Amino acid sequence: MSDYPKSVTIHEVGPREGFQFEKQFTPTERKLELVHALAETGVRDIEVTSFVHAKWVPQMADAEEVSQGLRPVPGVQYSCLWLNDKGLERAAATGKYCLDGALKLGASPAFIKKNTNKTIEETIATFPSWIEVYKRFGVPVEQATTNAAWGCNFQGDIPQQWVLDRIAAIEKAILEHGYQMKRILLSDTMGWASPRQIKSLLGKVRNRWPEAQIRIHLHDTRGTGLANAVAALDMGVTEFDSAVGGLGGCPFAGHKAAAGNICTEDLVFMFEEMGIETGIDLDKMCECGRLAENVVGHELPGKLMHVSSLTRYRQAAAERDRAAAETAPAAA
């Protein structure tokens, strides 16, 4: 009686999103404590760290140490972020990660310029060197990753055609090197999207690349995160990034102009209530949310971990009904 999928896949990006955002350096062993707690929740993919220059993101200076400390957990893959072929080399060299084989080209020229001092064309020119590294490590190049797909604080609104053009540019490089573009990851990096825009852009992407698996990465900067997730679900998306506790930013801690990803446990709650399986133990994920607060040392925006899921209310109701049935007089 519904077109909702039977299940969705949630990619936990909290450790990577969250720790880079904190002002303080989080000790390596505490990062690992959270990652390993997450690995026991049933989540199947955990984005652990970023291989970026320690000068720019000092919180990620221990990427190699964190990687070496990762404990293999059956059914769990670890992933990570990089922004250039050097970072990719470092990530691959650890031997710890499932590499996504992505070529990355942001939708916003201003944001690309700010982050990497490159133009769109200069970024496209780096693809062969990325592909060369992927090849060396035996990773098929099958993913297009485009951030700021719904808007950018530095660029403004992003025309939908730009997003299609970026994906097409990546696809061209992928095809030229004998691969197929199987996956598209779109990010609302700065929380510009609303449900209508989510549906509109995804419709156009789906129309042009009907076979590609679309994954979506949403920030809850302005409160529309879960509404946007449902809009994506309505458009057939079954792959969602989210961050435990809503890590990655806390508007209550005086951090400016940033808020975390949509919160994993809130997302899991919503999907499970909608009858969509996530494979994640909600109580364990809420515990991880509280652990994340403890690790970063401040409150996080996640809601569910501060209240309670519906389980205990339902259990209490069931017990009351059972007790009432037992004490009721037998039917004549």
Place this chain on the structure above:
Amino acid sequence: MSDYPKSVTIHEVGPREGFQFEKQFTPTERKLELVHALAETGVRDIEVTSFVHAKWVPQMADAEEVSQGLRPVPGVQYSCLWLNDKGLERAAATGKYCLDGALKLGASPAFIKKNTNKTIEETIATFPSWIEVYKRFGVPVEQATTNAAWGCNFQGDIPQQWVLDRIAAIEKAILEHGYQMKRILLSDTMGWASPRQIKSLLGKVRNRWPEAQIRIHLHDTRGTGLANAVAALDMGVTEFDSAVGGLGGCPFAGHKAAAGNICTEDLVFMFEEMGIETGIDLDKMCECGRLAENVVGHELPGKLMHVSSLTRYRQAAAERDRAAAETAPAAA
């Protein structure tokens, strides 16, 4: 190219929801300060206070004083809450309010028992006395109000048939007294709903009472508030309650098992981004959110007021483009 409505109506319930929830008594003049600031935002309905017994809700002991202090603002109606005919009498006696002509029957027997020590049947038996008061003040009895429509911490899950039965019981009383049931207000009082359940129940209500105007009152206890609002919008609802700043509870302040209504400015942001008019000035509403934090003395869960709407980014982008166009060489 969309079935979305051109506009929606937002009922600001923050003062009523928020102040009753605070542990401290909020001074009357500060309550009025927020109400009057809200009255300048373009919102057309502000729920100001509750006429309930001061013994049970001491924060609302100044309901009459607040009412007398209300300044008329063109285009703004003030409304209020009451739970029995005595409260209704008090509210009507102030002469300050637009009375909704509602009969109220909650979906949850356990919650009704807890709140009023009455059964469903005993509550229905009070309707004639409500109607008598409405008649005396010339208010047509045209609304059914049902809370805990999606679940209850004390009852558990609420069968949809119960909600239909409650509305039908109210309609029966309304018709018997020569009125017509024109409006239905459904509340997710304890934040149990997810988008799928919102759509499912609203579909059944709409099916049975296709002509009634449905209004929805959502709490964001578990983060699904705005997603639920979009689900209601998808079902044709155009009347939404919300609270400035997300007043009515703050999970970050150690309050237990409660969270505020969906946040007005976040809701306005989302609707306006979706091309749906609210008539509300977003910047002014964000200022009211910050004022609400000042009045209650702690942070509130609203997101937008802690970051920024997209206006300034869009303005900066437009200025940059204009400057670039001016300095560009004329086309050959």
